[in-house]
Structure formats: C-alpha cells, structure tokens
Amino acid sequence: METDTEYIHLDFEEFQRITSPHEIHKLATECYFYIQEWIVESKFCSEATALMLFWDNSPFELIRIGWKTRKGTNDNFDLIKTIVTNFEKGFYLKTDISYNPAEKIAKAEKIPPIALQPxxxxxxxxxxxxxxxxxxxxxxxxxxxxxxxxxxxxxxxxxxxxxxxxxxxxxxxxxxxxxxxxxxxxxxxxxxxxxxxxxxxxxxxxxxxxxxxxxxxxxxxxxxxxxxDPNKEIKPIKWEIPTYLFNKIN
Structure with a gap:
C-alpha cells in the first residue's frame, strides 16, 4: 500500500482486500476521512484503532450535539457514534496493538469547568x-x-x-x-x-x-x-463520553 501523497486514497474494493488489523491500524493514521468510516465498521478493526479514531475526531467538540441527531448532519459525529455503538457491542478485535489517548485528551479543547458552574x-x-x-x-x-x-x-x-x-x-x-x-x-x-x-x-x-x-x-x-445555571438554561452537554474510552489499550 504505497502512496506519494500525505494521505491515502483507496476505493472500497481495495479496502476490502485488507484483512490485517495491523495494516488497518497503519492505514487509519494516514488515510482520508471516508476511509476512516470504512475502518470503524470493518470486522478487522482493532479496539486500539477504533479508540485512536475516536480521539482523532475531537469528541469534546461533539458532546454538545444531541445523541439522537439525524444521521448525515455531521460526518464526524456519525463516526463517533458508530465507534461508541460498536464498542458497546464488543464488535472490535482485541489484538496486541496498543493506543494511549492520554496525550490527545490533554491537548483537546474542552468546555472550561467554570463555565458550567451556576x-x-x-x-x-x-x-x-x-x-x-x-x-x-x-x-x-x-x-x-x-x-x-x-x-x-x-x-x-x-x-x-x-x-x-x-x-x-x-x-x-x-x-x-x-x-x-x-x-x-x-x-x-x-x-x-x-x-x-x-x-x-x-x-x-x-x-x-x-x-x-x-x-x-x-x-x-x-x-x-x-x-x-448553564446546565439547565443552556444544557450544553448532550451526552457523556463513556469512561472506558479514556483508558489505554494494551
């Protein structure tokens, strides 16, 4: 899977030929967004890869969107919801691939806690x-x-x-x-x-x-x-990020 560009383009037939979780993980670090959508629904996607893509898509910026928001309204949010749903189903593979979201979490833009205090x-x-x-x-x-x-x-x-x-x-x-x-x-x-x-x-x-x-x-x-009280008047946080998604894998 070679490329001369910064991000990889693939058509779906090419993507379906990838059956290695390690190759899927590598692809996830350097592909265009539409391929990420295929990855998180692939049976060869590891838990670590899904977790990485979850934090790559700025979930803290999406917690203000209602969980039941119609699909197609926000592509990043649709990806986030797919990942959460699949984790809850136990869909992703347990492999030796590791990922620690700590650095991403630390750098992420979050709602300042004081802005939520009434x-x-x-x-x-x-x-x-x-x-x-x-x-x-x-x-x-x-x-x-x-x-x-x-x-x-x-x-x-x-x-x-x-x-x-x-x-x-x-x-x-x-x-x-x-x-x-x-x-x-x-x-x-x-x-x-x-x-x-x-x-x-x-x-x-x-x-x-x-x-x-x-x-x-x-x-x-x-x-x-x-x-x-912002939590009652504005209701800025529409859903909570599940606690397990803050944990390192392997």
Whole structure:
C-alpha cells in the first residue's frame, strides 16, 4: 500500500482486500476521512484503532450535539457514534496493538469547568421587550448599556441581544454591574455562535471575549447577583463520553 501523497486514497474494493488489523491500524493514521468510516465498521478493526479514531475526531467538540441527531448532519459525529455503538457491542478485535489517548485528551479543547458552574443569586426577570432591544444599534445601544445602573437592568439588555457587533459584548462583560449570571449568559451565546457557519469568519473576534469571561470567572471578578445555571438554561452537554474510552489499550 504505497502512496506519494500525505494521505491515502483507496476505493472500497481495495479496502476490502485488507484483512490485517495491523495494516488497518497503519492505514487509519494516514488515510482520508471516508476511509476512516470504512475502518470503524470493518470486522478487522482493532479496539486500539477504533479508540485512536475516536480521539482523532475531537469528541469534546461533539458532546454538545444531541445523541439522537439525524444521521448525515455531521460526518464526524456519525463516526463517533458508530465507534461508541460498536464498542458497546464488543464488535472490535482485541489484538496486541496498543493506543494511549492520554496525550490527545490533554491537548483537546474542552468546555472550561467554570463555565458550567451556576450562579447562585436571585431569580431574574424581564421588563424590557425583545423587539425593543433588537431595535437598538450602534451608539444608541452602547449608551443604553453604559447607562445601566443595576444588574437587572443590564441583564434585560443582555438576555435579548442577538448582535454581531462584538464590542457590545465587551461592554457588557466589563460593565460594573455585570455579574456571574450575565457573564455566563454571554459566554454561552458566543459559544453557540462558534458553531454557526454564519459566524465562522468572526472566530478571531469571538474567542478573546470568551477567554476574557473565563479568566474573570476564574478570578472571581463577578458576584452572584442573579441566578443562572448553564446546565439547565443552556444544557450544553448532550451526552457523556463513556469512561472506558479514556483508558489505554494494551
């Protein structure tokens, strides 16, 4: 199986002629994604190979997708689900091939634990109307934020924001009346934007704002004035990675 390119192309007939788990494992390290899909459903795939492909496909980024999401919506997620399902069936071969996911796990981008910790404050309420807040733009919106003289007033603006001017979010998270609830609200709204193609080009603007929020949360710069629990309001984690997939094989 020789190649002059960085990644290997094969047609399905060529792939079916591979019956060695070791050769399958080698192929998995240097093939295109469509071949990975064949590998994880091959009866010659080892547990180590499947585990490697699981962590190669960034599962921490996919735990926000509902487990029952329709097939074909996200190819990487479909691959992840196939691997988990096949592990649970005992489908993969036990061989002398080894794989340790520790390095991949350590380097993986994960949801910061502090972004999942609730704010224990008073129940929030709204008195502004969504249409009204959506009608505010530019300097007028900025002035409305700056003039807020209470957390609940700032919350009433933040909760209805659907805005692409990221300076607006910076104003809110640095406002003297921004509390932990508002900071979490903004963090998860921006996090949602990172998953939308509409905002793909804005990642370099969004990321520093999210990082600043996390830093402020870790430094305990926000008080618990209003109540907000991301695990109930946002439900960011849709499924848990099975514990056995964190273990080294052989």
């Amino acid at each position: 704010s224990y404050g008073e129940e929030s309420f709204t008195y502004l109307e969504e249409k009204e807040v959506h009608s505010w733009f530019g300097e007028y919106l900025h002035s409305q934020i700056i003039r807020c003289d209470s957390t609940i007033e700032l919350y009433n603006i933040a909760v209805f924001l659907k805005h692409r001017e990221f300076e607006v979010y910076k104003l809110i998270i640095n406002h003297q009346f921004c509390d932990k609830a508002i900071a979490l609200l903004i963090y998860w709204r921006l996090e949602k934007y990172t998953t939308l193609s509409l905002y793909a080009e804005d990642w370099l603007e969004i990321k520093p704002i999210m990082e600043q929020i996390i830093q402020k949360l870790e430094n305990k710069e926000y008080e618990d004035v209003l109540a907000f």
